[in-house]
Amino acid sequence: MYEFAVTPAVTQIRRRGVTITEVEPNSLGAELELEPGDRVVRVNGRTVRDYLDFRFQTGGETELTLDVLKKSGEEWEVEIERGEGEDFGLGFENIAPRQCANECLFCFCKGNPPDARPALFFRDEDVRLSFLYGNYTTLTSITEDEMRRVIEQRLTPQYVSVHATDLKTRAYLLGVEEERADITEKMRRMLDAGIEIHAQVVLCPDINDGEILRKTIEDLASEYPRVRSVAIVPLGLTRYNTDERLTPVTPEWCRKIIREVGSLQRELHARLATNFAFLGDEIYLRAGLPVPGRGHYGDYPQIEDGVGMVRSFQEEFARLVRRLEKNPPRDSQGLRGTILTGRLFAPVLSKLIGKLNERHGMRLKIVGVENRYFGSEIVVAGLMTGQCVLAARGEIEGDFVVIPRTAHKSDEPVMLDGTLLDDLEKQLGLPVRALDFEGFARMFA
Numbered sequence: 001m002y003e004f005a006v007t008p009a010v011t012q013i014r015r016r017g018v019t020i021t022e023v024e025p026n027s028l029g030a031e032l033e034l035e036p037g038d039r040v041v042r043v044n045g046r047t048v049r050d051y052l053d054f055r056f057q058t059g060g061e062t063e064l065t066l067d068v069l070k071k072s073g074e075e076w077e078v079e080i081e082r083g084e085g086e087d088f089g090l091g092f093e094n095i096a097p098r099q100c101a102n103e104c105l106f107c108f109c110k111g112n113p114p115d116a117r118p119a120l121f122f123r124d125e126d127v128r129l130s131f132l133y134g135n136y137t138t139l140t141s142i143t144e145d146e147m148r149r150v151i152e153q154r155l156t157p158q159y160v161s162v163h164a165t166d167l168k169t170r171a172y173l174l175g176v177e178e179e180r181a182d183i184t185e186k187m188r189r190m191l192d193a194g195i196e197i198h199a200q201v202v203l204c205p206d207i208n209d210g211e212i213l214r215k216t217i218e219d220l221a222s223e224y225p226r227v228r229s230v231a232i233v234p235l236g237l238t239r240y241n242t243d244e245r246l247t248p249v250t251p252e253w254c255r256k257i258i259r260e261v262g263s264l265q266r267e268l269h270a271r272l273a274t275n276f277a278f279l280g281d282e283i284y285l286r287a288g289l290p291v292p293g294r295g296h297y298g299d300y301p302q303i304e305d306g307v308g309m310v311r312s313f314q315e316e317f318a319r320l321v322r323r324l325e326k327n328p329p330r331d332s333q334g335l336r337g338t339i340l341t342g343r344l345f346a347p348v349l350s351k352l353i354g355k356l357n358e359r360h361g362m363r364l365k366i367v368g369v370e371n372r373y374f375g376s377e378i379v380v381a382g383l384m385t386g387q388c389v390l391a392a393r394g395e396i397e398g399d400f401v402v403i404p405r406t407a408h409k410s411d412e413p414v415m416l417d418g419t420l421l422d423d424l425e426k427q428l429g430l431p432v433r434a435l436d437f438e439g440f441a442r443m444f445a
């Protein structure tokens with residue numbers, strides 16, 4: 001059992017080793033009398049900086065020596081012989097992310113309300129998290145040590161925010177000097193070492209669209225398949241980011257981007273047998289157009305970045321509908337509740353849920369919640385806050401409320417504005433279920 005979680009670093013001071021936070025009963029770790037609070041400092045004489053080092057240095061080894069600093073202060077040397085692939089049954093402390101040193105025009109931190117939780121202002125730029133969770137980095141401040149580590153430990157794939165291959169434009173967007181913005185050599189070094197890259201472009205009207213976007217896509221595609229894909233997602237402006245250099249995204253602009261990138265996708269597909277450059281769902285929805293079909297996305301390489309999420313949801317929903325046709329839900333007529341989502345996705349979801357209501361007699365209502373916290377321009381479900389839900393309470397009907405699972409922290413039932421789910425339930429006087437698709441499908445079991 002290896003457990004990762006990420007919390008913002010409260011301190012940059014690095015202690016030696018990595019702290020054990022959990023030991024599974026009857027596991028190898030328990031047998032070795034390791035306990036939560038102990039620190040593994042070295043493995044076979046090599047320093048351990050974090051969980052990834054532990055995994056890398058123990059991987060494939062059957063004979064190991066661990067230097068452990070016990071929580072009592074004792075220093076232990078633990079000799080181990082383990083079976084091939086035998087798990088230690090240990091959980092470790094969170095990785096403390098490195099911060100970025102950029103000043104991006106569109107940084108989400110500039111879009112936060114001034115009184116937002118401090119965690120929302122944390123700007124991580126960490127190749128370890130890129131490998132573990134698909135977090136994007138810009139590579140502008142990657143150190144030689146980090147670069148070597150990516151290569152040596154094969155932290156592949158890496159997710160890189162390229163934004164533009166035109167250097168002037170990239171430097172302008174990131175708010176750094178050109179020398180630092182230039183990551184050509186860094187990317188080449190990774191690619192030559194067999195590290196795959198998924199790239200991202202945050203597309204800002206009149207800055208990195210048009211010819212600059214075409215060049216960016218072409219430059220990256222020339223490295224396919226080592227650069228696996230490019231996600232192109234639109235600038236998101238909250239009411240707090242009022243930088244005059246940024247132009248808001250409009251439906252007309254989205255339609256233009258779909259046309260332009262569409263013709264490039266056709267060329268790329270003929271050449272590479274993949275569309276390679278994928279537009280974020282938000283661009284299609286804002287344009288008022290349907291998202292592309294299943295085949296467009298291949299193996300959904302950038303789904304976590306909101307690319308293909310809607311199509312994938314529709315596919316899963318279709319499977320659920322087929323399942324319910326065979327095994328109709330029990331007491332479906334008693335299923336009365338309100339499903340809250342972002343304004344952009346609400347029409348899509350309404351259509352899907354409408355069919356279920358019609359077929360099985362449920363009374364599920366969809367409400368597209370206006371984002372009052374970040375501003376009405378923010379239309380995605382994951383940024384819904386407790387305040388937004390309470391403001392929409394007049395539209396809530398039925399016996400329960402569903403909110404998207406992504407609208408609260410992964411490890412705590414708290415929403416972006418600090419609202420606890422318990423408090424939300426009390427104020428609404430109804431149970432609130434925070435569900436992903438699987439949880440949603442289980443409602444009909």
Ligand code: SF4
Pocket residue numbers: 100101102103104106107108109122123124125138174
């Ligand atoms: S890289 Fe840019 S957008 Fe990301 S956290 Fe840093 S400043 Fe913000």
